[in-house]
Amino acid sequence: MNPTPATGAPWDQDRADARRAAAGDAEAFERLYRRHLGRVNALACRMSGPQEAEDLIQEIFVRAWQKLHLFRGESAFGTWLHRLAVNLIVERFRSATARRAGLHDGGEGVMDVLQARPSRPHVTLDLEAAIQHVPPGAREIFVLHDVEGYRHTEIADLLGVAVGTSKAQLHRARMILRELLT
Known part of the structure; x- marks a missing residue:
């Protein structure tokens, strides 16, 4: 530089x-x-x-x-x-x-994502790969909130959704990621 x-x-x-x-x-x-x-x-x-x-x-x-x-x-x-x-x-x-x-x-349902998961329990997906298995709407909110640091009110304005929708989608993404990563 x-x-x-x-x-x-x-x-x-x-x-x-x-x-x-x-x-x-x-x-x-x-x-x-x-x-x-x-x-x-x-x-x-x-x-x-x-x-x-x-x-x-x-x-x-x-x-x-x-x-x-x-x-x-x-x-x-x-x-x-x-x-x-x-x-x-x-x-x-x-x-x-x-x-x-x-x-x-x-969008994919949670069951679709979980059924697509490898059947070998010893295989642990890293976070970047796991994020790609989260349905697009929930993934977008997860990245904006947990990775980029946006607040729910900012996400709601940016995406044109209710604050409650943002919170629910974030919860959904976290639950899917928790399941995929454990």
Whole structure:
């Protein structure tokens, strides 16, 4: 990381690179991309699974490039990018759910998940793998709450659900994970 001459703080470098990138500087955007790829990748993998993560990452950074002019620098660039990424993932999740709604009831039941579990009791799934076995709605809320640190009120606003729904889905996800990991 090459610090900016002024203070050298990464957030200052991000702010400067964001301004340059918004003005069309592709090299500045590439520096932002390299600094934030790991966090965006981890978020995309946790919320969508590794199969979809690569497409999501590309879509997130394309959207960031398109919306850089909206970054005001009032918060850290990483915070802005994280929010943009979560919003895009939620948007994609909603459209996929809407497409599936016409095909079936929209999700796996707990029994489907548990029956798909390997029959060898000595095999313990790690948390990342276990999260992928949680139905999408519950997984999304679990990741937002327990991994990313969002409060239920924030999740409710973000996803357009009731606070009680957020709490119930979090409980469901935790119960499934507890069963899968024990």
